[in-house]
């Protein structure tokens with residue numbers, strides 16, 4: 001097992017590595033390079049790094065202008081600002097023209113912790129997946145984050161990648177290969193499928209291990225690519241297991257749970273329970289306390305799985 | 316010539332923005348037929364000068380210039396705002412040859428232009444970037460974010476042109492949101508400022524020359540213009556910001572423009 005690393009640290013290191021090989025890579029930040037970790041690239045390649053100051057909307061359109069002239073542009077800030085503040089800029093100049101801009105936003109979700117509501121992005125995935133042609137990725141650990149960034153750099157078109165603030169345990173195997181648009185099976189199982197992304201993958205695995213002791217066999221899928229989502233894996237899970245639990249560090253609306261539900265309703269109606277923020281903003285606190293208070297802990301996933309097993313018994 | 320197209324385009328569609336297209340017609344004509352280094356048969360030529368229409372509602376003017384410039388047949392102007400057309404209500408780079416940026420949401424052009432100008436510098440290419448914006452558009456905070464950044468990055472290959480027709484959608488700019496002292500604002504943000512009569516071709520061309528030779532700072536040309544220029548009943552008339560002429564008015568306007 002590698003030492004714990006945050007996904008944003010993995011981003012910074014990968015950018016620095018890519019910068020050596022790819023002279024067409026330009027990096028922009030909005031006065032948060034020490035937090036998004038683009039400062040590693042800035043130090044190594046000062047000529048290809050532009051700090052745009054605290055002006056995120058301006059930054060997104062500069063990114064688009066550079067991309068329109070053939071550059072591969074990474075633009076970083078906090079997820080709250082990338083998603084919310086720049087919605088129109090991303091819409092007009094990045095998503096619709098399909099510009100080669102990779103928005104890599106750090107500090108996604110409530111695990112931002114003590115900075116509180118203003119800095120906890122719980123809507124960004126709804127805002128970014130809504131755009132036609134936008135690829136959206138939420139890596140589960142540093143290993144996957146690094147590979148997702150490499151994939152984005154090698155794939156033309158707009159990307160939104162959500163990184164997190166805290167250090168996270170490695171959940172992907174050492175020989176893991178990130179495949180864009182494909183769910184990764186973290187654990188096979190036949191009773192209930194837990195579909196998670198980001199830091200919730202670790203919690204899903206933990207919940208599955210606990211439930212195994214009770215004789216409940218959970219499949220765990222890591223849905224790192226939220227868009228385009230792996231439809232087949234979802235339908236297969238609905239066919240082969242008794243129901244689905246989705247788990248995300250985001251509002252229930254407009255994120256992973258909604259995307260899965262849309263597919264199930266059309267293709268294979270199944271029991272489903274979604275774990276996410278239920279129509280509310282969060283607050284300051286330690287990440288673990290927050291995850292617990294807002295129903296995003298591994299115990300909550302366990303409860304959701306049991307609910308599906310019980311409902312089965314009743315029918 | 317461009318003005319006649321603008322009247323025909325908006326008249327035929329029954330909607331669109333004639334006022335701000337007419338006010339900037341001389342500026343855009345000067346750019347496409349005198350200033351820009353471009354190649355209509357190769358719209359993606361890497362070294363072309365970029366013209367970015369930040370005030371995307373002046374699409375009729377841009378389309379007229381592109382058609383007359385040879386990017387697509389003049390006849391195609393008849394399809395503006397119609398279903399299945401390459402000529403959308405506001406400029407859309409994904410469908411129209413020669414359009415550099417999708418616009419229609421005001422305030423974004425200079426930012427995009429900075430990106431294109433930075434790319435020129437990084438690649439040591441000689442092209443220049445021109446951005447046309449409205450004066451009302453300068454209410455947008457992003458315009459000033461971009462103004463600050465362009466000066467900070469010393470973008471002397473970037474020229475902004477503000478169509479200072481003193482009218483925005485709801486009325487006169489000085490009543491809706493006071494812009495003055497306008498030139499001082501740009502100077503304070505670190506720009507080289509050139510003020511001209513935006514209907515004098517010689518002053519326009521002279522201003523572009525000045526902007527080109529100015530080093531170390533971006534230039535802004537504040538072009539004093541008349542909204543609706545060339546059509547008496549549209550001139551200085553906020554009504555014709557976003558209202559198309561009816562068939563009667565089209566006839567009258569075309570007659571006036573023949574002179």
Ligand SMILES: Cc1ncc(C[n+]2csc(CCOP(=O)(O)OP(=O)(O)O)c2C)c(N)n1
Nearest residue numbers: 335419420421449450451452478482483484
């Ligand atoms: C962000 C945004 N807000 C509002 C509008 C609606 N709108 C279109 S044109 C216009 C007035 C523009 O005035 P100005 O920039 O002075 O343009 P001009 O007079 O040159 O036509 C407005 C408010 C818009 N297109 N984009």
